[in-house]
Amino acid sequence: MNPYILEMNNISKEFTGVKALSNVNFKVSKGEIHCLVGENGAGKSTLMKVLSGVYPHGTYSGDIVFEGNVQSFGRISDSVRTGIAIIYQELALFPDLTVYENIFAGNEVKKGAIVDWNQTIVKAKEMLKKVNLNVNPEVLIKDLGVGKQQLVEIAKALSKDVKLLILDEPTAALNEDDSENLLELLRELKKQGITSIMISHKLKEVIAIADHVTVLRDGRTICTLDAAKNEISESVIIKNMVGRDIDDIYPKRNTEHFGNDVLEVKNWTAFDPKLGRDVVKDVNIHVKKGEIVGIAGLMGSGRTELAQSIFGNPKSYKIHGDLYMNGAKKVFKNTKDAINAGIAYVTEDRKGDGLFLIQDIKQNISVSNLEAISSQGMINTNEEVKISNEYKKSMNIKAPSVEQLVGNLSGGNQQKVSLGKWLFVGPTLLILDEPTRGIDVGAKFEIYTIMNKLISEGMSIIMISSELPEVLGMSDRVYVMAEGKIKGELSAKDADQEKIMKLATQ
Template identity: 55%
Template sequence: MRSISKSFPGVQALSEVNLSVAHGEVHAVCGENGAGKSTLMKVLSGVHPHGSYEGEILFQGAPCAFKDIRASEQRGIVIIHQELALVPYLSIAENIFLGNEHASRGIISWNKTLTHATSLLRRVGLDESPHTRVADIGVGKQQLVEIAKALAKDVKLLILDEPTSALNGEDSRKLLDLTLELKAQGISCILISHKLDEIAQVADSVTILRDGRTIETIAVDADGISEDRIIRGMVGRDLEHRYPERTSEAGDVVFAVEGWTVQHPIDHQRKVVDGVSLHVRRGEIVGIAGLMGAGRTELAMSVFGRSYGRHTGGRVLLNGTEVRTRTVPEAIGHGLAYVTEDRGRLGLNLTEGISRNISLSALGKVSRRGWVSEHEENRVAESFRTSMRIKAPSVFAQTGKLSGGNQQKVVLSKWIFSEPDVLILDEPTRGIDIGAKAEIYTVIAELAAQGKAVLIISSELPELLGMCDRIYTMAEGRLTGEVDRADATQESLMRLMTVSAATQNEQV
């Protein structure tokens, strides 16, 4: 890709960007949210058609002028987006060949479809029947289905956009190993990722973008690679202290949960949260660590307005007094706020502007006699746009068009505007870059300094160790430990996170 420039109304997304990928290479592309990574890949894959950008694309030595995604796929360029494009109620085989069916005269050959699908699943290391519905397999396996779908199109250049952002450690390792296997088969790969340790494991080269421009391309073997060098290129400065320095001055217990028990919404015999008790003091940041399926999100959602499962026991206390949080408005009214892990589906209205999203949690503060004052709504949003450093041309910008980091700042702004006493933050930095993470960590630290009680759920152990005063661990719906920051290590937390219920019962 040579001298690629692309602009949107009021925004220069790309400016003279260059990218060169060798045959059989894994080439990582890094940059902060909003640096232009996804826009560059949409140009390459035909989402932004030829004529809507400046510059040229050469593939296997020949110039390309893709008019749409199908045109790029016909040349062997396939993109797998962060938000997977699978139909949950179709089978794996149907998804793999959707739009690329084994058909003659309009009639699908299911024998060929199933045989070919079985071969592709074996190639990506997925031990599932091609008849299995996509809705019945986990996110990690769905990623492998997407790669099988790409292989069905005779892929030569595979683009992976944040492929491990929603995966646990084991699934992430499997996906990275598969990337190296595809490389050995001569398939080139462009990997967009914020996880610098993963890049170091698999990438041959790294191109860094900042503010829509190419900063540098690093050949890993020849130049050597370090996280500090990548971070410096991404943010234009050293991040010596990724986590803000803070002195905890915890006060009285503000928020407590006692004996909280929740059943699965469908399988009522299964407890997803089992007798959990925890507390958070004023001005304290407390973490919850656990593997996928440990019950962390289920705990948070069920406490916040019974938004998940069937509550069967336990109580919530604020400042020592039991309160009811049976509905979301009731929870908000008692001073609780919940930043969901799925900001796109549950945290934001992506079709609305920034100002409308920020005011949604506390419309009464910008209303009079039942009428929302747009002037007041926009004034509030502008103050948050400035203080939270949300990169957008105005508060009227559609939230769905913002980068992930800026969307997360809008979600935080929404809940800060409601002036809560307790903030539950579920994966607050998932899918955002290192620079935006540092800004969000600073916001969290400032909230704690104001006396808020903060509860952080995170799959990133360094994040919990860097931010929290205390850390609870969960496994199979139960609390398995509580560790002070001074005594916590990744190893000790992981040991507690992998304690089974049977082992825990034996210890008791």
């Protein structure tokens, strides 16, 4: 009897002369949790799109064997009928429809030719029970948090008698509690005989849950590691992902000498008229020259709201309190005022708010400071190309040229473009909101190295992060937020995960 539910043999896929996959071999055993890892651009998502029919048979070479039968999927619906379901990082739900409508969208429960809504609700409750989600099936999707929406997506897959569940970065936007709930659900589904493939950059989660780990690099299969043989460890995975040892993912720097305060915020409160409540409450923080200050806290703690209220208040909160830059009191009417004062903000949502995905690298980098490359209202295109090439080189943006569309770049390279865009304005204080979300360990190391270089040149950084190892590895001081308030301040030498979580849950 064949132990494999899935075999992908010698899969190759090209895009306009660029080989995304080169003779990839990937085997998944029945009833296991198999993690697929690799740097951004390694070919993980492309391989799964081949498997799920996004890239139909004939557009790639090689064979897909599912449950012992060679498959020729022409579209996504073909793979779904076979028992394969894929859930992407960007959830494919209808926000203005109910939970039950989303679960059975395209797979309606019918009585004859008519949709039986009563039976749909009954079956939706059954699916929600399977994923341990206790919500009213009649609630709208937009009224659920991201973690619960993720579970609705899985319930939707289970409603189609899924045998192989593929999850692409399922915990990227989740807090630690929601992430652990999702991993526990995968373990439950495993007991029920459902096989899972999980793509993830979070190696701690990979190590905790994987039966096997397959590593891709540059479109090729590098190795498959077996948990039963104790082959899976962070150092082994990283070495195979990047092709070299990274002894310490958080590069060291001199943290002995800091300058005067670059930013000081006193008694800072931000009221959100839409929510009808304060999202930031009486916050007092300061950042010195040449310092990285981490801001930790759970989702909803007010970290992003604090950053945005400082950066010219684009959400139009009602602000009370005082802000000082280099000792001078400032009042920002808009983000342009904040930029002119020397503050830049790299958003956590690079695709939604940070970048123009349908424009190229040079246009994205130059857009934040067009005045610097313009004369009499005309952009100097030669200067634009020159400047963007300088950032491409200094930040190691992997792309054929600065004419490359940003939407076609990997997540790590998109993040570097987003960072380069704001460095072009020449800030003295850089606010980084989730700077390494959804990017691989190699790209993370490059981002950290860039941060250290900026600090050595006299810049100051506020780093908001949900990854506690990142906060601890990169920060000189850490503020912990909960319910819009600063719950504590820790020096780097005194901070640890337990202390941060204790403050974050007060």
